[in-house]
Amino acid sequence: MRLCRVIGNVVATVKHPAYRGQILLIVQPIGEGGADIGTSFLAIDRVQAGPGDRVVVLTEGNGVRQIMQMGDILPIRSLVVGVVDRVDA
Amino acid sequence: MYLGRITGTVVATRKADGMEGQKLLLVQPVDDQLRENGPLQVAVDTVQSGPGDLVVLVGSREAALACQPHFVPVDAAIVGIVDQVDAPEREVDKTGKTGKAGNAGKAGKAGKA
Numbered sequence: 001m002r003l004c005r006v007i008g009n010v011v012a013t014v015k016h017p018a019y020r021g022q023i024l025l026i027v028q029p030i031g032e033g034g035a036d037i038g039t040s041f042l043a044i045d046r047v048q049a050g051p052g053d054r055v056v057v058l059t060e061g062n063g064v065r066q067i068m069q070m071g072d073i074l075p076i077r078s079l080v081v082g083v084v085d086r087v088d089a
Numbered sequence: 090m091y092l093g094r095i096t097g098t099v100v101a102t103r104k105a106d107g108m109e110g111q112k113l114l115l116v117q118p119v120d121d122q123l124r125e126n127g128p129l130q131v132a133v134d135t136v137q138s139g140p141g142d143l144v145v146l147v148g149s150r151e152a153a154l155a156c157q158p159h160f161v162p163v164d165a166a167i168v169g170i171v172d173q174v175d176a177p178e179r180e181v182d183k184t185g186k187t188g189k190a191g192n193a194g195k196a197g198k199a200g201k202a
Contacts, residue, residue: 007176008174008176008179009176010092010145011173012170013170013172014136014138015136015145015170016155016166016168018155028121039121040120040121041090041091042091042092043090051176061150073154074154075151075152075154077090077147077148077149077151078090
């Protein structure tokens with residue numbers, strides 16, 4: 001899992017059936033101080049996160065399938081699984 | 090999952106078993122400001138997209154799961170056609186050509202999630 005900041009969202013009407021009704025967020029990996037690390041990527045929202053929120057993002061498909069409970073052939077790879085209140089480092 | 094711009098189509102008559110009937114497209118991965126990000130990729134299409142479209146891609150094993158029937162031997166699949174990218178803190182340039190280098194510009198290597 002990675003610590004990220006939500007920087008926006010992506011609107012896509014035509015989607016793979018597995019993505020129907022899901023919200024796609026753009027997340028930027030960050031360090032403990034909040035500085036950007038690497039490039040942003042997309043993740044499905046599971047916790048009603050919004051732009052500016054610091055979040056925990058799961059980036060492993062098997063964990064995503066366990067959480068989403070939508071069967072074994074779910075083509076989703078990254079999922080926002082938590083909104084961070086505080087980081088002590 | 091990441092964004093990309095479709096730049097062309099790929100035709101391959103002789104393919105590995107399991108890849109028959111899959112539509113292949115050439116895709117340029119882009120970042121949150123729609124600037125080029127990494128080398129061109131060949132991806133399987135699942136949403137009837139075409140050259141010029143900005144799309145959502147999924148990589149690795151999940152790409153195989155996006156195909157019908159699943160477990161096609163591919164490592165990138167197009168799973169959505171983007172209508173709009175909304176990133177208030179970034180200046181998204183819809184043409185993807187004149188984006189100014191920000192933090193993401195000097196980004197190191199980051200795994201495609």
